[in-house]
Amino acid sequence: MDDNRRPIKTRSAGWAKHLTDLLVKRDISPNQISVASIAFALAGAVALNIDNGLVGSIICAVGIQLRLLCNLFDGMVAIEGGKKSDIGSLYNEFPDRIADSLLIIALGYAIGHADLGWFAALAAALTAYVRVFGGSIGLKQSFMGPMAKQHRMAVMTGALVLNALETSLYGTHYSLLIALIVIAAGSAATCVTRTLAISRQLKGNAHVDQ
Template structure:
């Protein structure tokens, strides 16, 4: 297994392998699937900004899950399906950063806290920067949290589903605000934990060389 590949237990599921086989037979490239993740994120967040009540919240939650499925299947089609390309690593990273930013910035605008949305998006992008930086200096990329991509999307999805109830009963969006604060703070904490992990690896390598 590629040490710089995010560990996902779902890859071994029978349904995931079945869908991967279908995608390969349909001649869909991993890069096309990666780009589709941006489309799903964009549709979801547009829906939330049009209607931050029940319908928009549910559509955005669906968009997030479809985005995550794209993130799963682009890698599976590339590795398990044998469809890796020379620029696959580029498509593996850039669409993720765009989709994350769309969702987090869009969430901020949807609930009237755009500055917080931009901050959360920046912090989320920095978690990826720290991870990739570790890889760039020859270390194993660290996918640890507490607020890695799957955690950010899980928090946002749960908050959206709960917001559908809150918006109906109270016409407020406090849970979405709390979720955005958690994502922002958790992403900063993730930058710290990943940086410390890199420092430990570097110190360990230095001791081995001595």
């Protein structure tokens, strides 16, 4: 198993393996699936900013889940399906950063806190930068939280479901604001925890070499 691959339990599920086989048989490339994740994220982001109430929240939540499914299947088609490409590593990272930014920034604009949305998106991107930096210097990439990608999307999805109810009952968006604050603060904290993990690995390797 690739040590630099995000651990996802769903890969072992029967339905995931079945859908992976279908995608491979239809000759759909993992890079195409990665690009599709951007389209789903964009659809969700646009929907939320057109309507930050019931309908927009539901569409955005669905867009997030479809984006995450793309993130699951691009890797499974590439590795388990044997369809890795020479530029697959680019498609594995760049669409993720774009999709994350689209959704988080859109969340900020949808509730009138664009500055916080941009900060949260930057912090989220930096979590990936720290992880990949560790890999670039020969260390095992750390996918630890407290606010890794799956956590950010889970928080946002949960908030969107709550927002659909909140706006219908009260016309407010406190669920989305709290989620954005949690994503921003949690992503910043994740940058710290991953940086400390890199530091520990470097010190451990130094002791081994002595």
